[in-house]
Amino acid sequence: MSADFILPRGGTSKRVAVRLSGKGLQTVRRKHPWIFENSIEKLSAEAEPGDIAVVYDNRKIVAAGLVDPYSSIRVRLLTFGASKEVVGPGLFRLLAKQSAERRNGLFGPETNAFRLINGESDGFPGLVADKYADVLVMKVYTAAFIPHLGDVADALFEVYPCLKRLSLRFSREVSAMSAGLRRNLEDGMLFSGNPAWNGQVVFLENGLKFEADVRCGQKTGFFLDQRENRAKAGKLAAGVHSVLNVFSYSGGFSLYAAKNGARMVTDIDFNKHAIEASAHNFTLNGEIANIAKCRHRGIADDAFHAMNELEKAGERFGIVIVDPPSFAKSLSERAQAMKSYSRLAVAAVRLLSKNGILVFASCSSRIGADELFDEVHRAAADAGRPLKEFDRRAEAPDHPALFKESHYLKCLYAHI
Structure with missing residues (x-):
């Protein structure tokens, strides 16, 4: 690594002992990486961010991690048992x-x-x-x-x-x-x-060029976790006349659809810069014949309003992709989020042509896949357009989810 990259190194050189309640110790024995404030019986009041926390059960070391006194997750664990590797x-x-x-x-x-x-x-x-x-x-x-x-x-x-x-x-x-x-x-x-x-x-993704803004863009600059879903939706778009991509961001799903032969692709995103980024990504891939031939349209508007306007105009699509941001960032937002997902499902199926395909994704960890997609099915049926689900997917292989709270991504594929 370049010596020009001046970043903090060496930690704080301070180790603090942590003693837990019985419930907290049970969590550690399950190798869960979070220790919450309310499960700690003893931790130095002078502990600072980045201090090495050593968790004891009586005199036995059972885990070690890093302290964050400003978070309800007070200690993040990196090792379990009497590890030979010191945190560092x-x-x-x-x-x-x-x-x-x-x-x-x-x-x-x-x-x-x-x-x-x-x-x-x-x-x-x-x-x-x-x-x-x-x-x-x-x-x-x-x-x-x-x-x-x-x-x-x-x-x-x-x-x-x-x-x-x-x-x-x-x-x-x-x-x-x-x-x-x-x-x-x-x-x-x-x-x-x-x-x-x-x-x-x-950068390249399955041979397609994308430009990411790693300084200001969402997440780390791009939604890498949807790579496999983009590829699958793209294959489904082969020979399809028109595809609608709602919450399109920089046009990932749209480019895959165009590459595979969709003749027209429409993006909807409230952020006009996202619409511009999608157009730029289409330009980057202009040497690919199918992308050059595809008619690409961007609509910078509220998703619900734009979908309603498209329906009133009589437009229909062979594939509608709905990939909204997380509507439920806390438990208190769950009920409203479910209503929003239901409204989106109704708006989406109304825009599908005969035998069309709905691709419906969510990145909310607060709402499980079964609960969400049961609501999508119910909403579609109530709209008179029942779904025939043929696939469901979760996290990408480079995004392993090894404990309950790390699961968040879900994506449904269904015909009407």
Whole structure:
């Protein structure tokens, strides 16, 4: 890794003992990576973000992790039992290598963007890392990792020597912390040795070119977790006259549909910059004959309003793809989210032509797949357009979900 990339290294060099309630110890024995504040019986009041927490059961070490005194998840666990690896650079290198081994053979040369670290499921609770061509993007969801960011980045640059540049992204909660807690780091900071680099990077996904904004774009710049669903929807679009992509962002599903022979693709997204990004991605792939021939239309509008206007205009589509943002970011939002999903399902099936296909996805971890898709089926049937489901998918292979709370993505495929 370049010496120009000045990031915190070495942690805080402080270790704190943690003693848990009986319920907390049961959680540790199940190897769950989160220790909540209410399960802790003893933790130094002077513990700081990034301190190494050593969890004891009487005098026996049962786990170790990193402290975040500003989160209800007070300790994020990285090792269980009396591990020989101390939390620090050596452990980060080991975990990065293990994560790379999990992804061996998943992608060929036509895909150079994928998830390297999927948080808790790869042993880094509260941190994700993605690769876009030669760019590493690390997104941080907890202050616990800030004193260790340089060591984590070093581990990933060592495992993936093709990486040359870095973008640092923070969650809203971390961005809102004081500059001191963030070590004066900010969301969207770029490290490349080239002051002219603005965070734009072109990458390949199954041979298609996309441009991501790793400085300001959603998530880490692109929705890498929908790669396999984009490919499947694209194959279904072969020979289809028209495809509608609702909440289209930068046109991922649309490009796959066009590449596979859809003659017309319509994007709907409230953000006009997303519509512009989709048009730009179509231009990037103009050498592909099917994409060059495809009529591409972008509508910058509220999804519900735009879908209603299309229906009133008599437009119908062979495939309607609905991939909204998370409507339920907390338990209190679940009821309203279900109503919104129901409305979307009704609007979508009304726009489908005879024997059309609905692709309906959600990234909300607060609502399970069965609950969501039961509602989609009910709403479609009530609209007089019952669905015949033929496939259902979850997380992508580079986004392993190894414990309950890490499951979030679900996607339904159905004919009417």
